[in-house]
Amino acid sequence: MIVKRVARFFDDRLRASRFARGVLNKVFPDHWSFMLGEIALYCFVVLVGTGVYLTFFFNASGRQVVYHGVYKPLRGQHMSAAYQSVVDISFKVRAGLVMRQIHHWAALVFIAAIIVHMCRVFFTGGFRRPREINWIVGVTLLLLAIANGFTGYSLPDDQLSGTGLRIMFSIVLSVPVLGTWAAFLLFGGDFPSEDVIGRFFAFHIMLVPGLILAVLAAHMALLWHQKHTQFPGPGRTEDNIEGSRLWPTYALRSTGLFFMVAAVLAALGGLAQINPVWLYGPFRPAAVSAGSQPDWYVGWLEGALRLMPGWELRAFGHTVPFNLFIPGVVLPGVTFGMLYAWPFLEARFTKDHAVHHLLDRPSRRPFRTAFGTGALTFYMVLFLAGGNDVLAETFSISLYAMTTVLRVAIFVLPPAVGFFTYRIAKELSRGPVKPLANPVGYHVRRDADGGYEEITPTAADLARVEGDARPAPVPADRFEGP
Amino acid sequence: MNESQRQRTATRWIATAFAVSALGAFTLAGTYVAGGQPQVEGASLAVSLAGLGTGLIVWAARLLPEQTVIGPREPLQSTAEEREEFAESFDPGEEMFGRRRFLLRMLTLAAGALGVAALFPIRSLGPSPGTKLKHTAWRKGSRVTNQSGKGVKVGDLDVGGVLTVFPEGHLDAANAQTLLIRVGDDEVKPLPGRETWSPEGYIAYSKVCTHAGCPVGLYRTDDHQLLCPCHQSTFDALDGAKPVFGPAARPLPQLPLQVDESGYLVAQDDYGEPVGPSFWNRS
Numbered sequence: 053m054i055v056k057r058v059a060r061f062f063d064d065r066l067r068a069s070r071f072a073r074g075v076l077n078k079v080f081p082d083h084w085s086f087m088l089g090e091i092a093l094y095c096f097v098v099l100v101g102t103g104v105y106l107t108f109f110f111n112a113s114g115r116q117v118v119y120h121g122v123y124k125p126l127r128g129q130h131m132s133a134a135y136q137s138v139v140d141i142s143f144k145v146r147a148g149l150v151m152r153q154i155h156h157w158a159a160l161v162f163i164a165a166i167i168v169h170m171c172r173v174f175f176t177g178g179f180r181r182p183r184e185i186n187w188i189v190g191v192t193l194l195l196l197a198i199a200n201g202f203t204g205y206s207l208p209d210d211q212l213s214g215t216g217l218r219i220m221f222s223i224v225l226s227v228p229v230l231g232t233w234a235a236f237l238l239f240g241g242d243f244p245s246e247d248v249i250g251r252f253f254a255f256h257i258m259l260v261p262g263l264i265l266a267v268l269a270a271h272m273a274l275l276w277h278q279k280h281t282q283f284p285g286p287g288r289t290e291d292n293i294e295g296s297r298l299w300p301t302y303a304l305r306s307t308g309l310f311f312m313v314a315a316v317l318a319a320l321g322g323l324a325q326i327n328p329v330w331l332y333g334p335f336r337p338a339a340v341s342a343g344s345q346p347d348w349y350v351g352w353l354e355g356a357l358r359l360m361p362g363w364e365l366r367a368f369g370h371t372v373p374f375n376l377f378i379p380g381v382v383l384p385g386v387t388f389g390m391l392y393a394w395p396f397l398e399a400r401f402t403k404d405h406a407v408h409h410l411l412d413r414p415s416r417r418p419f420r421t422a423f424g425t426g427a428l429t430f431y432m433v434l435f436l437a438g439g440n441d442v443l444a445e446t447f448s449i450s451l452y453a454m455t456t457v458l459r460v461a462i463f464v465l466p467p468a469v470g471f472f473t474y475r476i477a478k479e480l481s482r483g484p485v486k487p488l489a490n491p492v493g494y495h496v497r498r499d500a501d502g503g504y505e506e507i508t509p510t511a512a513d514l515a516r517v518e519g520d521a522r523p524a525p526v527p528a529d530r531f532e533g534p
Numbered sequence: 535m536n537e538s539q540r541q542r543t544a545t546r547w548i549a550t551a552f553a554v555s556a557l558g559a560f561t562l563a564g565t566y567v568a569g570g571q572p573q574v575e576g577a578s579l580a581v582s583l584a585g586l587g588t589g590l591i592v593w594a595a596r597l598l599p600e601q602t603v604i605g606p607r608e609p610l611q612s613t614a615e616e617r618e619e620f621a622e623s624f625d626p627g628e629e630m631f632g633r634r635r636f637l638l639r640m641l642t643l644a645a646g647a648l649g650v651a652a653l654f655p656i657r658s659l660g661p662s663p664g665t666k667l668k669h670t671a672w673r674k675g676s677r678v679t680n681q682s683g684k685g686v687k688v689g690d691l692d693v694g695g696v697l698t699v700f701p702e703g704h705l706d707a708a709n710a711q712t713l714l715i716r717v718g719d720d721e722v723k724p725l726p727g728r729e730t731w732s733p734e735g736y737i738a739y740s741k742v743c744t745h746a747g748c749p750v751g752l753y754r755t756d757d758h759q760l761l762c763p764c765h766q767s768t769f770d771a772l773d774g775a776k777p778v779f780g781p782a783a784r785p786l787p788q789l790p791l792q793v794d795e796s797g798y799l800v801a802q803d804d805y806g807e808p809v810g811p812s813f814w815n816r817s
Contacts, residue, residue: 079605146570154576182610215748215764222746222811225667232667232813236660242667243747244708247660279607287604294604301601304594311587315580322576337708338681338698338741340751340763357746357781358765364783364812373812375745375781409607441766451766452779528605 076299077528081282085176087309088169094313095162096268102155103257109145110207111137112253114246123330131209131334134249138208139330154321159201161317163349166194174394174424176411178281180404184395186274189267191391196264198349203256205347208327209249214335215344218243219357223380226373244337284410287525293409294525345439355437356383359459418477426470433462544596548589555585667816668808670740671704672789678714678738678799681705685798688734691716696753698741701801709809711741712789713760714799715753715771725774731790736799738789739775742810743767745782760786784812 063069080086113133119126121136123143141148170190173179179187202220206213221243224235240247279293288294296302332341346354356379363374398420399405414421436443437458444454495507535543558581565574612620631638678686679702691697697714704710717735724732739760741749748764758771759778767782769775775786787809790802808816
């Protein structure tokens with residue numbers, strides 16, 4: 053058989069059998085929440101595939117041209133060559149629009165999946181020793197994913213993305229001492245500059261994806277070496293790992309998941325319009341539309357810019373615009389600083405430096421869970437503030453009232469949600485943890501004469517609760533066929 | 535249903551899913567050949583992928599033995615012995631280097647110098663900011679023109695009107711974009727020192743928001759407020775464009791206007807301060 057011959061070819065030269073066998077027998081936990089990271093991984097695969105296709109048609113140039121293409125409403129308009137090529141991808145290149153839209157949707161789902169995966173790891177304590185390194189690697193991946201999302205969003209050079217770049221330029225400009233130089237070096241001059249599209253293109257298709265690939269490889273290698281965590285359960289200890297073997301069960305399941313993720317992205321890309329740049333028009337520095345919203349993962353920064361009061365420090369002949377510097381630089385700096393530092397902060401705070409492979413129930417760690425929900429509330433309020441004009445219009449509230457309410461909510465809601473979470477978690481953790489699956493109880497039956505009869509559970513019923521009734525797990529390196 | 539019946543049913547389902555997937559792929563290819571249609575392309579691709587995914591997942595769930603396995607977890611920490619052996623291999627080398635203090639210092643110097651030298655090419659990435667952020671293209675006597683380059687005369691704008699204007703010959707100068715509004719003569723309440731800046735009720739403010747630099751694109755005529763749609767900074771046009779709400783900290787700079795002998799609006803001078811968002815060496 054051909055497979056056997058290929059395998060023999062490599063094994064003759066690499067002595068890979070032993071290693072490959074270990075790979076096939078690797079144990080993957082069966083809980084669904086371990087697949088969240090895989091969703092992110094598969095989005096990345098889709099992003100690379102569609103992205104490569106798009107690079108063949110995209111023209112990363114800020115040079116001004118006059119449009120004479122197939123889309124009539126834009127004919128005769130001045131625009132950058134970059135914008136023209138995106139309109140061409142959308143209307144002239146066959147299958148171009150669906151590729152572009154799948155690419156955009158995949159980016160949105162990619163970052164969402166990373167964040168949900170990160171929440172799972174956070175709330176179950178999966179970042180604790182020995183996995184602090186991989187937590188740091190993962191936070192770096194989130195950072196890179198957002199950077200690649202923003203640079204990609206900026207490439208079409210439409211009205212909306214140009215506005216985003218304008219704000220980005222101003223944020224870089226706000227940095228004390230270095231800001232002016234940093235902004236001019238990054239953008240190749242004052243805004244708007246013709247160089248920025250080409251530069252962000254290099255970031256978007258080479259530098260950042262290359263870094264993502266490298267850091268992703270490290271993420272997977274560390275996971276492989278350290279093995280998965282697992283939820284506590286009968287028979288599960290700190291010294292073992294229970295689940296399904298990679299070959300064939302998990303490989304098949306995970307490949308199935310890949311196709312399902314890709315299917316959802318294809319359906320979104322084909323049926324749900326996203327970023328219709330031909331409606332926004334080419335970027336004009338003097339134009340702007342109300343209700344300008346960035347992609348969702350930048351919403352929290354946009355919201356912070358909107359909620360910040362107009363504070364500015366002027367002293368000794370220098371200006372520090374707090375109204376840009378705090379929401380645009382300090383906030384993301386503190387956010388990612390906290391994310392990076394959390395495993396070490398928590399270990400110091402709880403004095404728990406032990407090795408953990410069994411995950412926590414969130415209710416058993418009231419403080420961490422409360423801090424997490426409080427933080428999520430904080431970012432949720434910022435996210436809502438990023439659309440305060442849309443919210444105000446939708447609910448017919450005055451824009452200023454809406455902003456004032458959110459300015460109060462950002463201080464009140466996170467501690468409140470954290471406090472309630474803490475109380476609920478405390479209450480839950482007081483009683484013993486009982487699995488809800490397969491409940492068994494003592495029944496009382498009333499008989500025909502009015503007497504009562506107690507039906508005790510059989511030994512088999514009780515064993516079901518204890519988990520003893522399951523077939524005993526077999527060692528991972530011994531395959532037992534059906 | 536016994537086991538073999540269940541397996542037969544599962545096999546039928548999986549085969550059906552793969553068949554649907556193949557159909558989706560044919561539709562996709564056919565659509566492409568026929569000239570392409572984004573919705574059909576996306577939907578048929580989704581059907582094709584979902585068919586594959588469903589087939590594989592049902593296969594894993596129904597046809598493969600449900601077998602929980604358990605594996606050992608070896609400690610991730612090296613043993614004391616392993617560490618010692620590592621040290622035995624590492625320490626001699628370290629010692630060989632460590633003895634050469636002077637050479638190590640010179641090595642640090644060379645590597646550091648090369649590192650610093652490697653930073654210099656960063657300077658090529660952009661021009662010096664110089665005074666570019668402090669001036670615009672407006673000059674004494676610059677004619678006020680609309681976005682197609684036509685000069686604005688005193689009679690061109692009604693009271694309550696608003697127009698985006700540029701200095702003549704500089705229609706592409708983004709930081710010179712200016713908002714020209716006309717209010718009633720009696721409504722003008724110029725700030726001290728700006729009494730001559732608003733002839734015939736014409737007032738001109740920089741259109742670049744002092745917060746994040748978006749164009750301040752909205753003008754509410756009834757209360758003469760200028761609103762930036764990006765972050766909702768609001769400025770009072772009658773009170774020197776002072777910020778009244780939102781994140782902006784400074785008023786929009788005002789452009790001093792006058793009317794020349796042929797009735798055109800012209801600038802008395804450039805803006806007296808840098809326009810747009812603040813920066814470190816602004817003032």
